[in-house]
Amino acid sequence: MEALLERLEGLLADNSIFTLQTLSYYGEGLVTTVQLVFLSLVIGLVAAVPLAIGRGSKRPWVKWPIFAYTYVFRGTPLLVQLYLIYYGVVFVEGIQETWLWVILEKPFVPALIAFTLNTAAYTTEIFHGAIKATPRGEIEAARAYGMSRRLMMRRIVLPSAFRRALPAYGNEVIFMLHASAIASVVTIMDLTGAARFVYARYYAPFEAFLFVAAIYLCVTFAILFFFRWLEKRLLAHLKPAGG
Template identity: 90%
Template sequence: MEALMNWLEAQLADNSIFTLQTLGYYGEGLVTTVQLVFLSLIIGLVLAVPLAIGRGSRHAWLRLPIFFYCYVFRGTPLLVQLYLIYYGVVFVEGIQDTWLWLILEKPFVPALIAFTLNTAAYTTEIFRGAIKSTPRGEIEAARAYGMSWGLMMRRIVLPSAFRRALPAYGNEVIFMLHASAIASVVTIMDLTGAARFVYARFYAPFDAFLFVAAIYLCLTFAIIYFFRHLEKRLLAHLKPASG
């Protein structure tokens, strides 16, 4: 194994900045980026479903706060939100004396909070539109069967809305992947942070950032392929039968 590692290092050493050490930085950055994007999307999706239902409520006391939240987080840059959460935590009185500071002092957690709140706002609007466009006939049929509101939402409205929202949500996932590049501004060693580190060490900006751009491109193609495959499976019943 040691001989193999020495051979690989010798081969990679001939290619400018791409050594086993720098590739290790990119590997760590890739793991951090995937973790940040995946966790923010999962938590944001869990938050967005009830928020989307509440967003379409007839009750103003429930609908208006959700509207305001979505309006603020969709109407301001994610970078500004990240700065406010990352630096604003310090100014919360007494927080540094609590156990929460042990978690929030790490830059990954404020970044995760900012990314989660941002994607939850966009996903809420995506699902709200999908729920609102549910065919009236499906709702009337569910009521005719005697379904309660909760059972109708769980079995009819939400599954149907999820299928319609899938293309738009796929775009949101890609957006979050690309937006994760700003996480490096709060000292997170993600893919872009790794590229900055390699650039600062070897003074090779084109090599460092072109390589990380290629990684983002591969991740984007993988996401596109996954959602297209998922759409084919979930929307197969809409295709006309070949005769």
């Protein structure tokens, strides 16, 4: 503990690695991390809604392929998925002669594909469980009112399921933020990649990674506060009267 305190005192006394140049690396890394996480979450969320509906279908040819997809991507490490997509694209025959190679040769795009497929699998299961937990009384009331299945899904089931899934989905957002640290292994200059660069240049691993950990912590708290605020707004009707 004393050694740690001495190291912290040294960090505060000597901030030579925290120059405008190194801070700009962290700033660019933060922007890249936010872009990667935000885009993968948005695309994954859009894909997860129809997949969650299809996951509960009674048709085997609809339900089982979705189940297999979520099972594989939830049952394997994200790092392995990232490696397979990033390095596997090169072995697709003829792809380097097509216009797709201009996009896929950049490491950001394969990383985005891997992160999107991974979060879509988890979000699909989250929403599927929330849809299954819809009170039967709500469904019977919607049918008695004469709603079609599509209208009932849009106005009753999905809004109710989204409110129930909100706490679990908040955890998924935080998980994706933390998991984005592995993007640096495919040469993406995210937050962790910026810390590695600063460490390699100044030989100061403690300072470099402690600073980036503080940034991750701040972003995590911001996400937590946002989802708590959102839960209070959307779940206010569940509070007891006078509570």
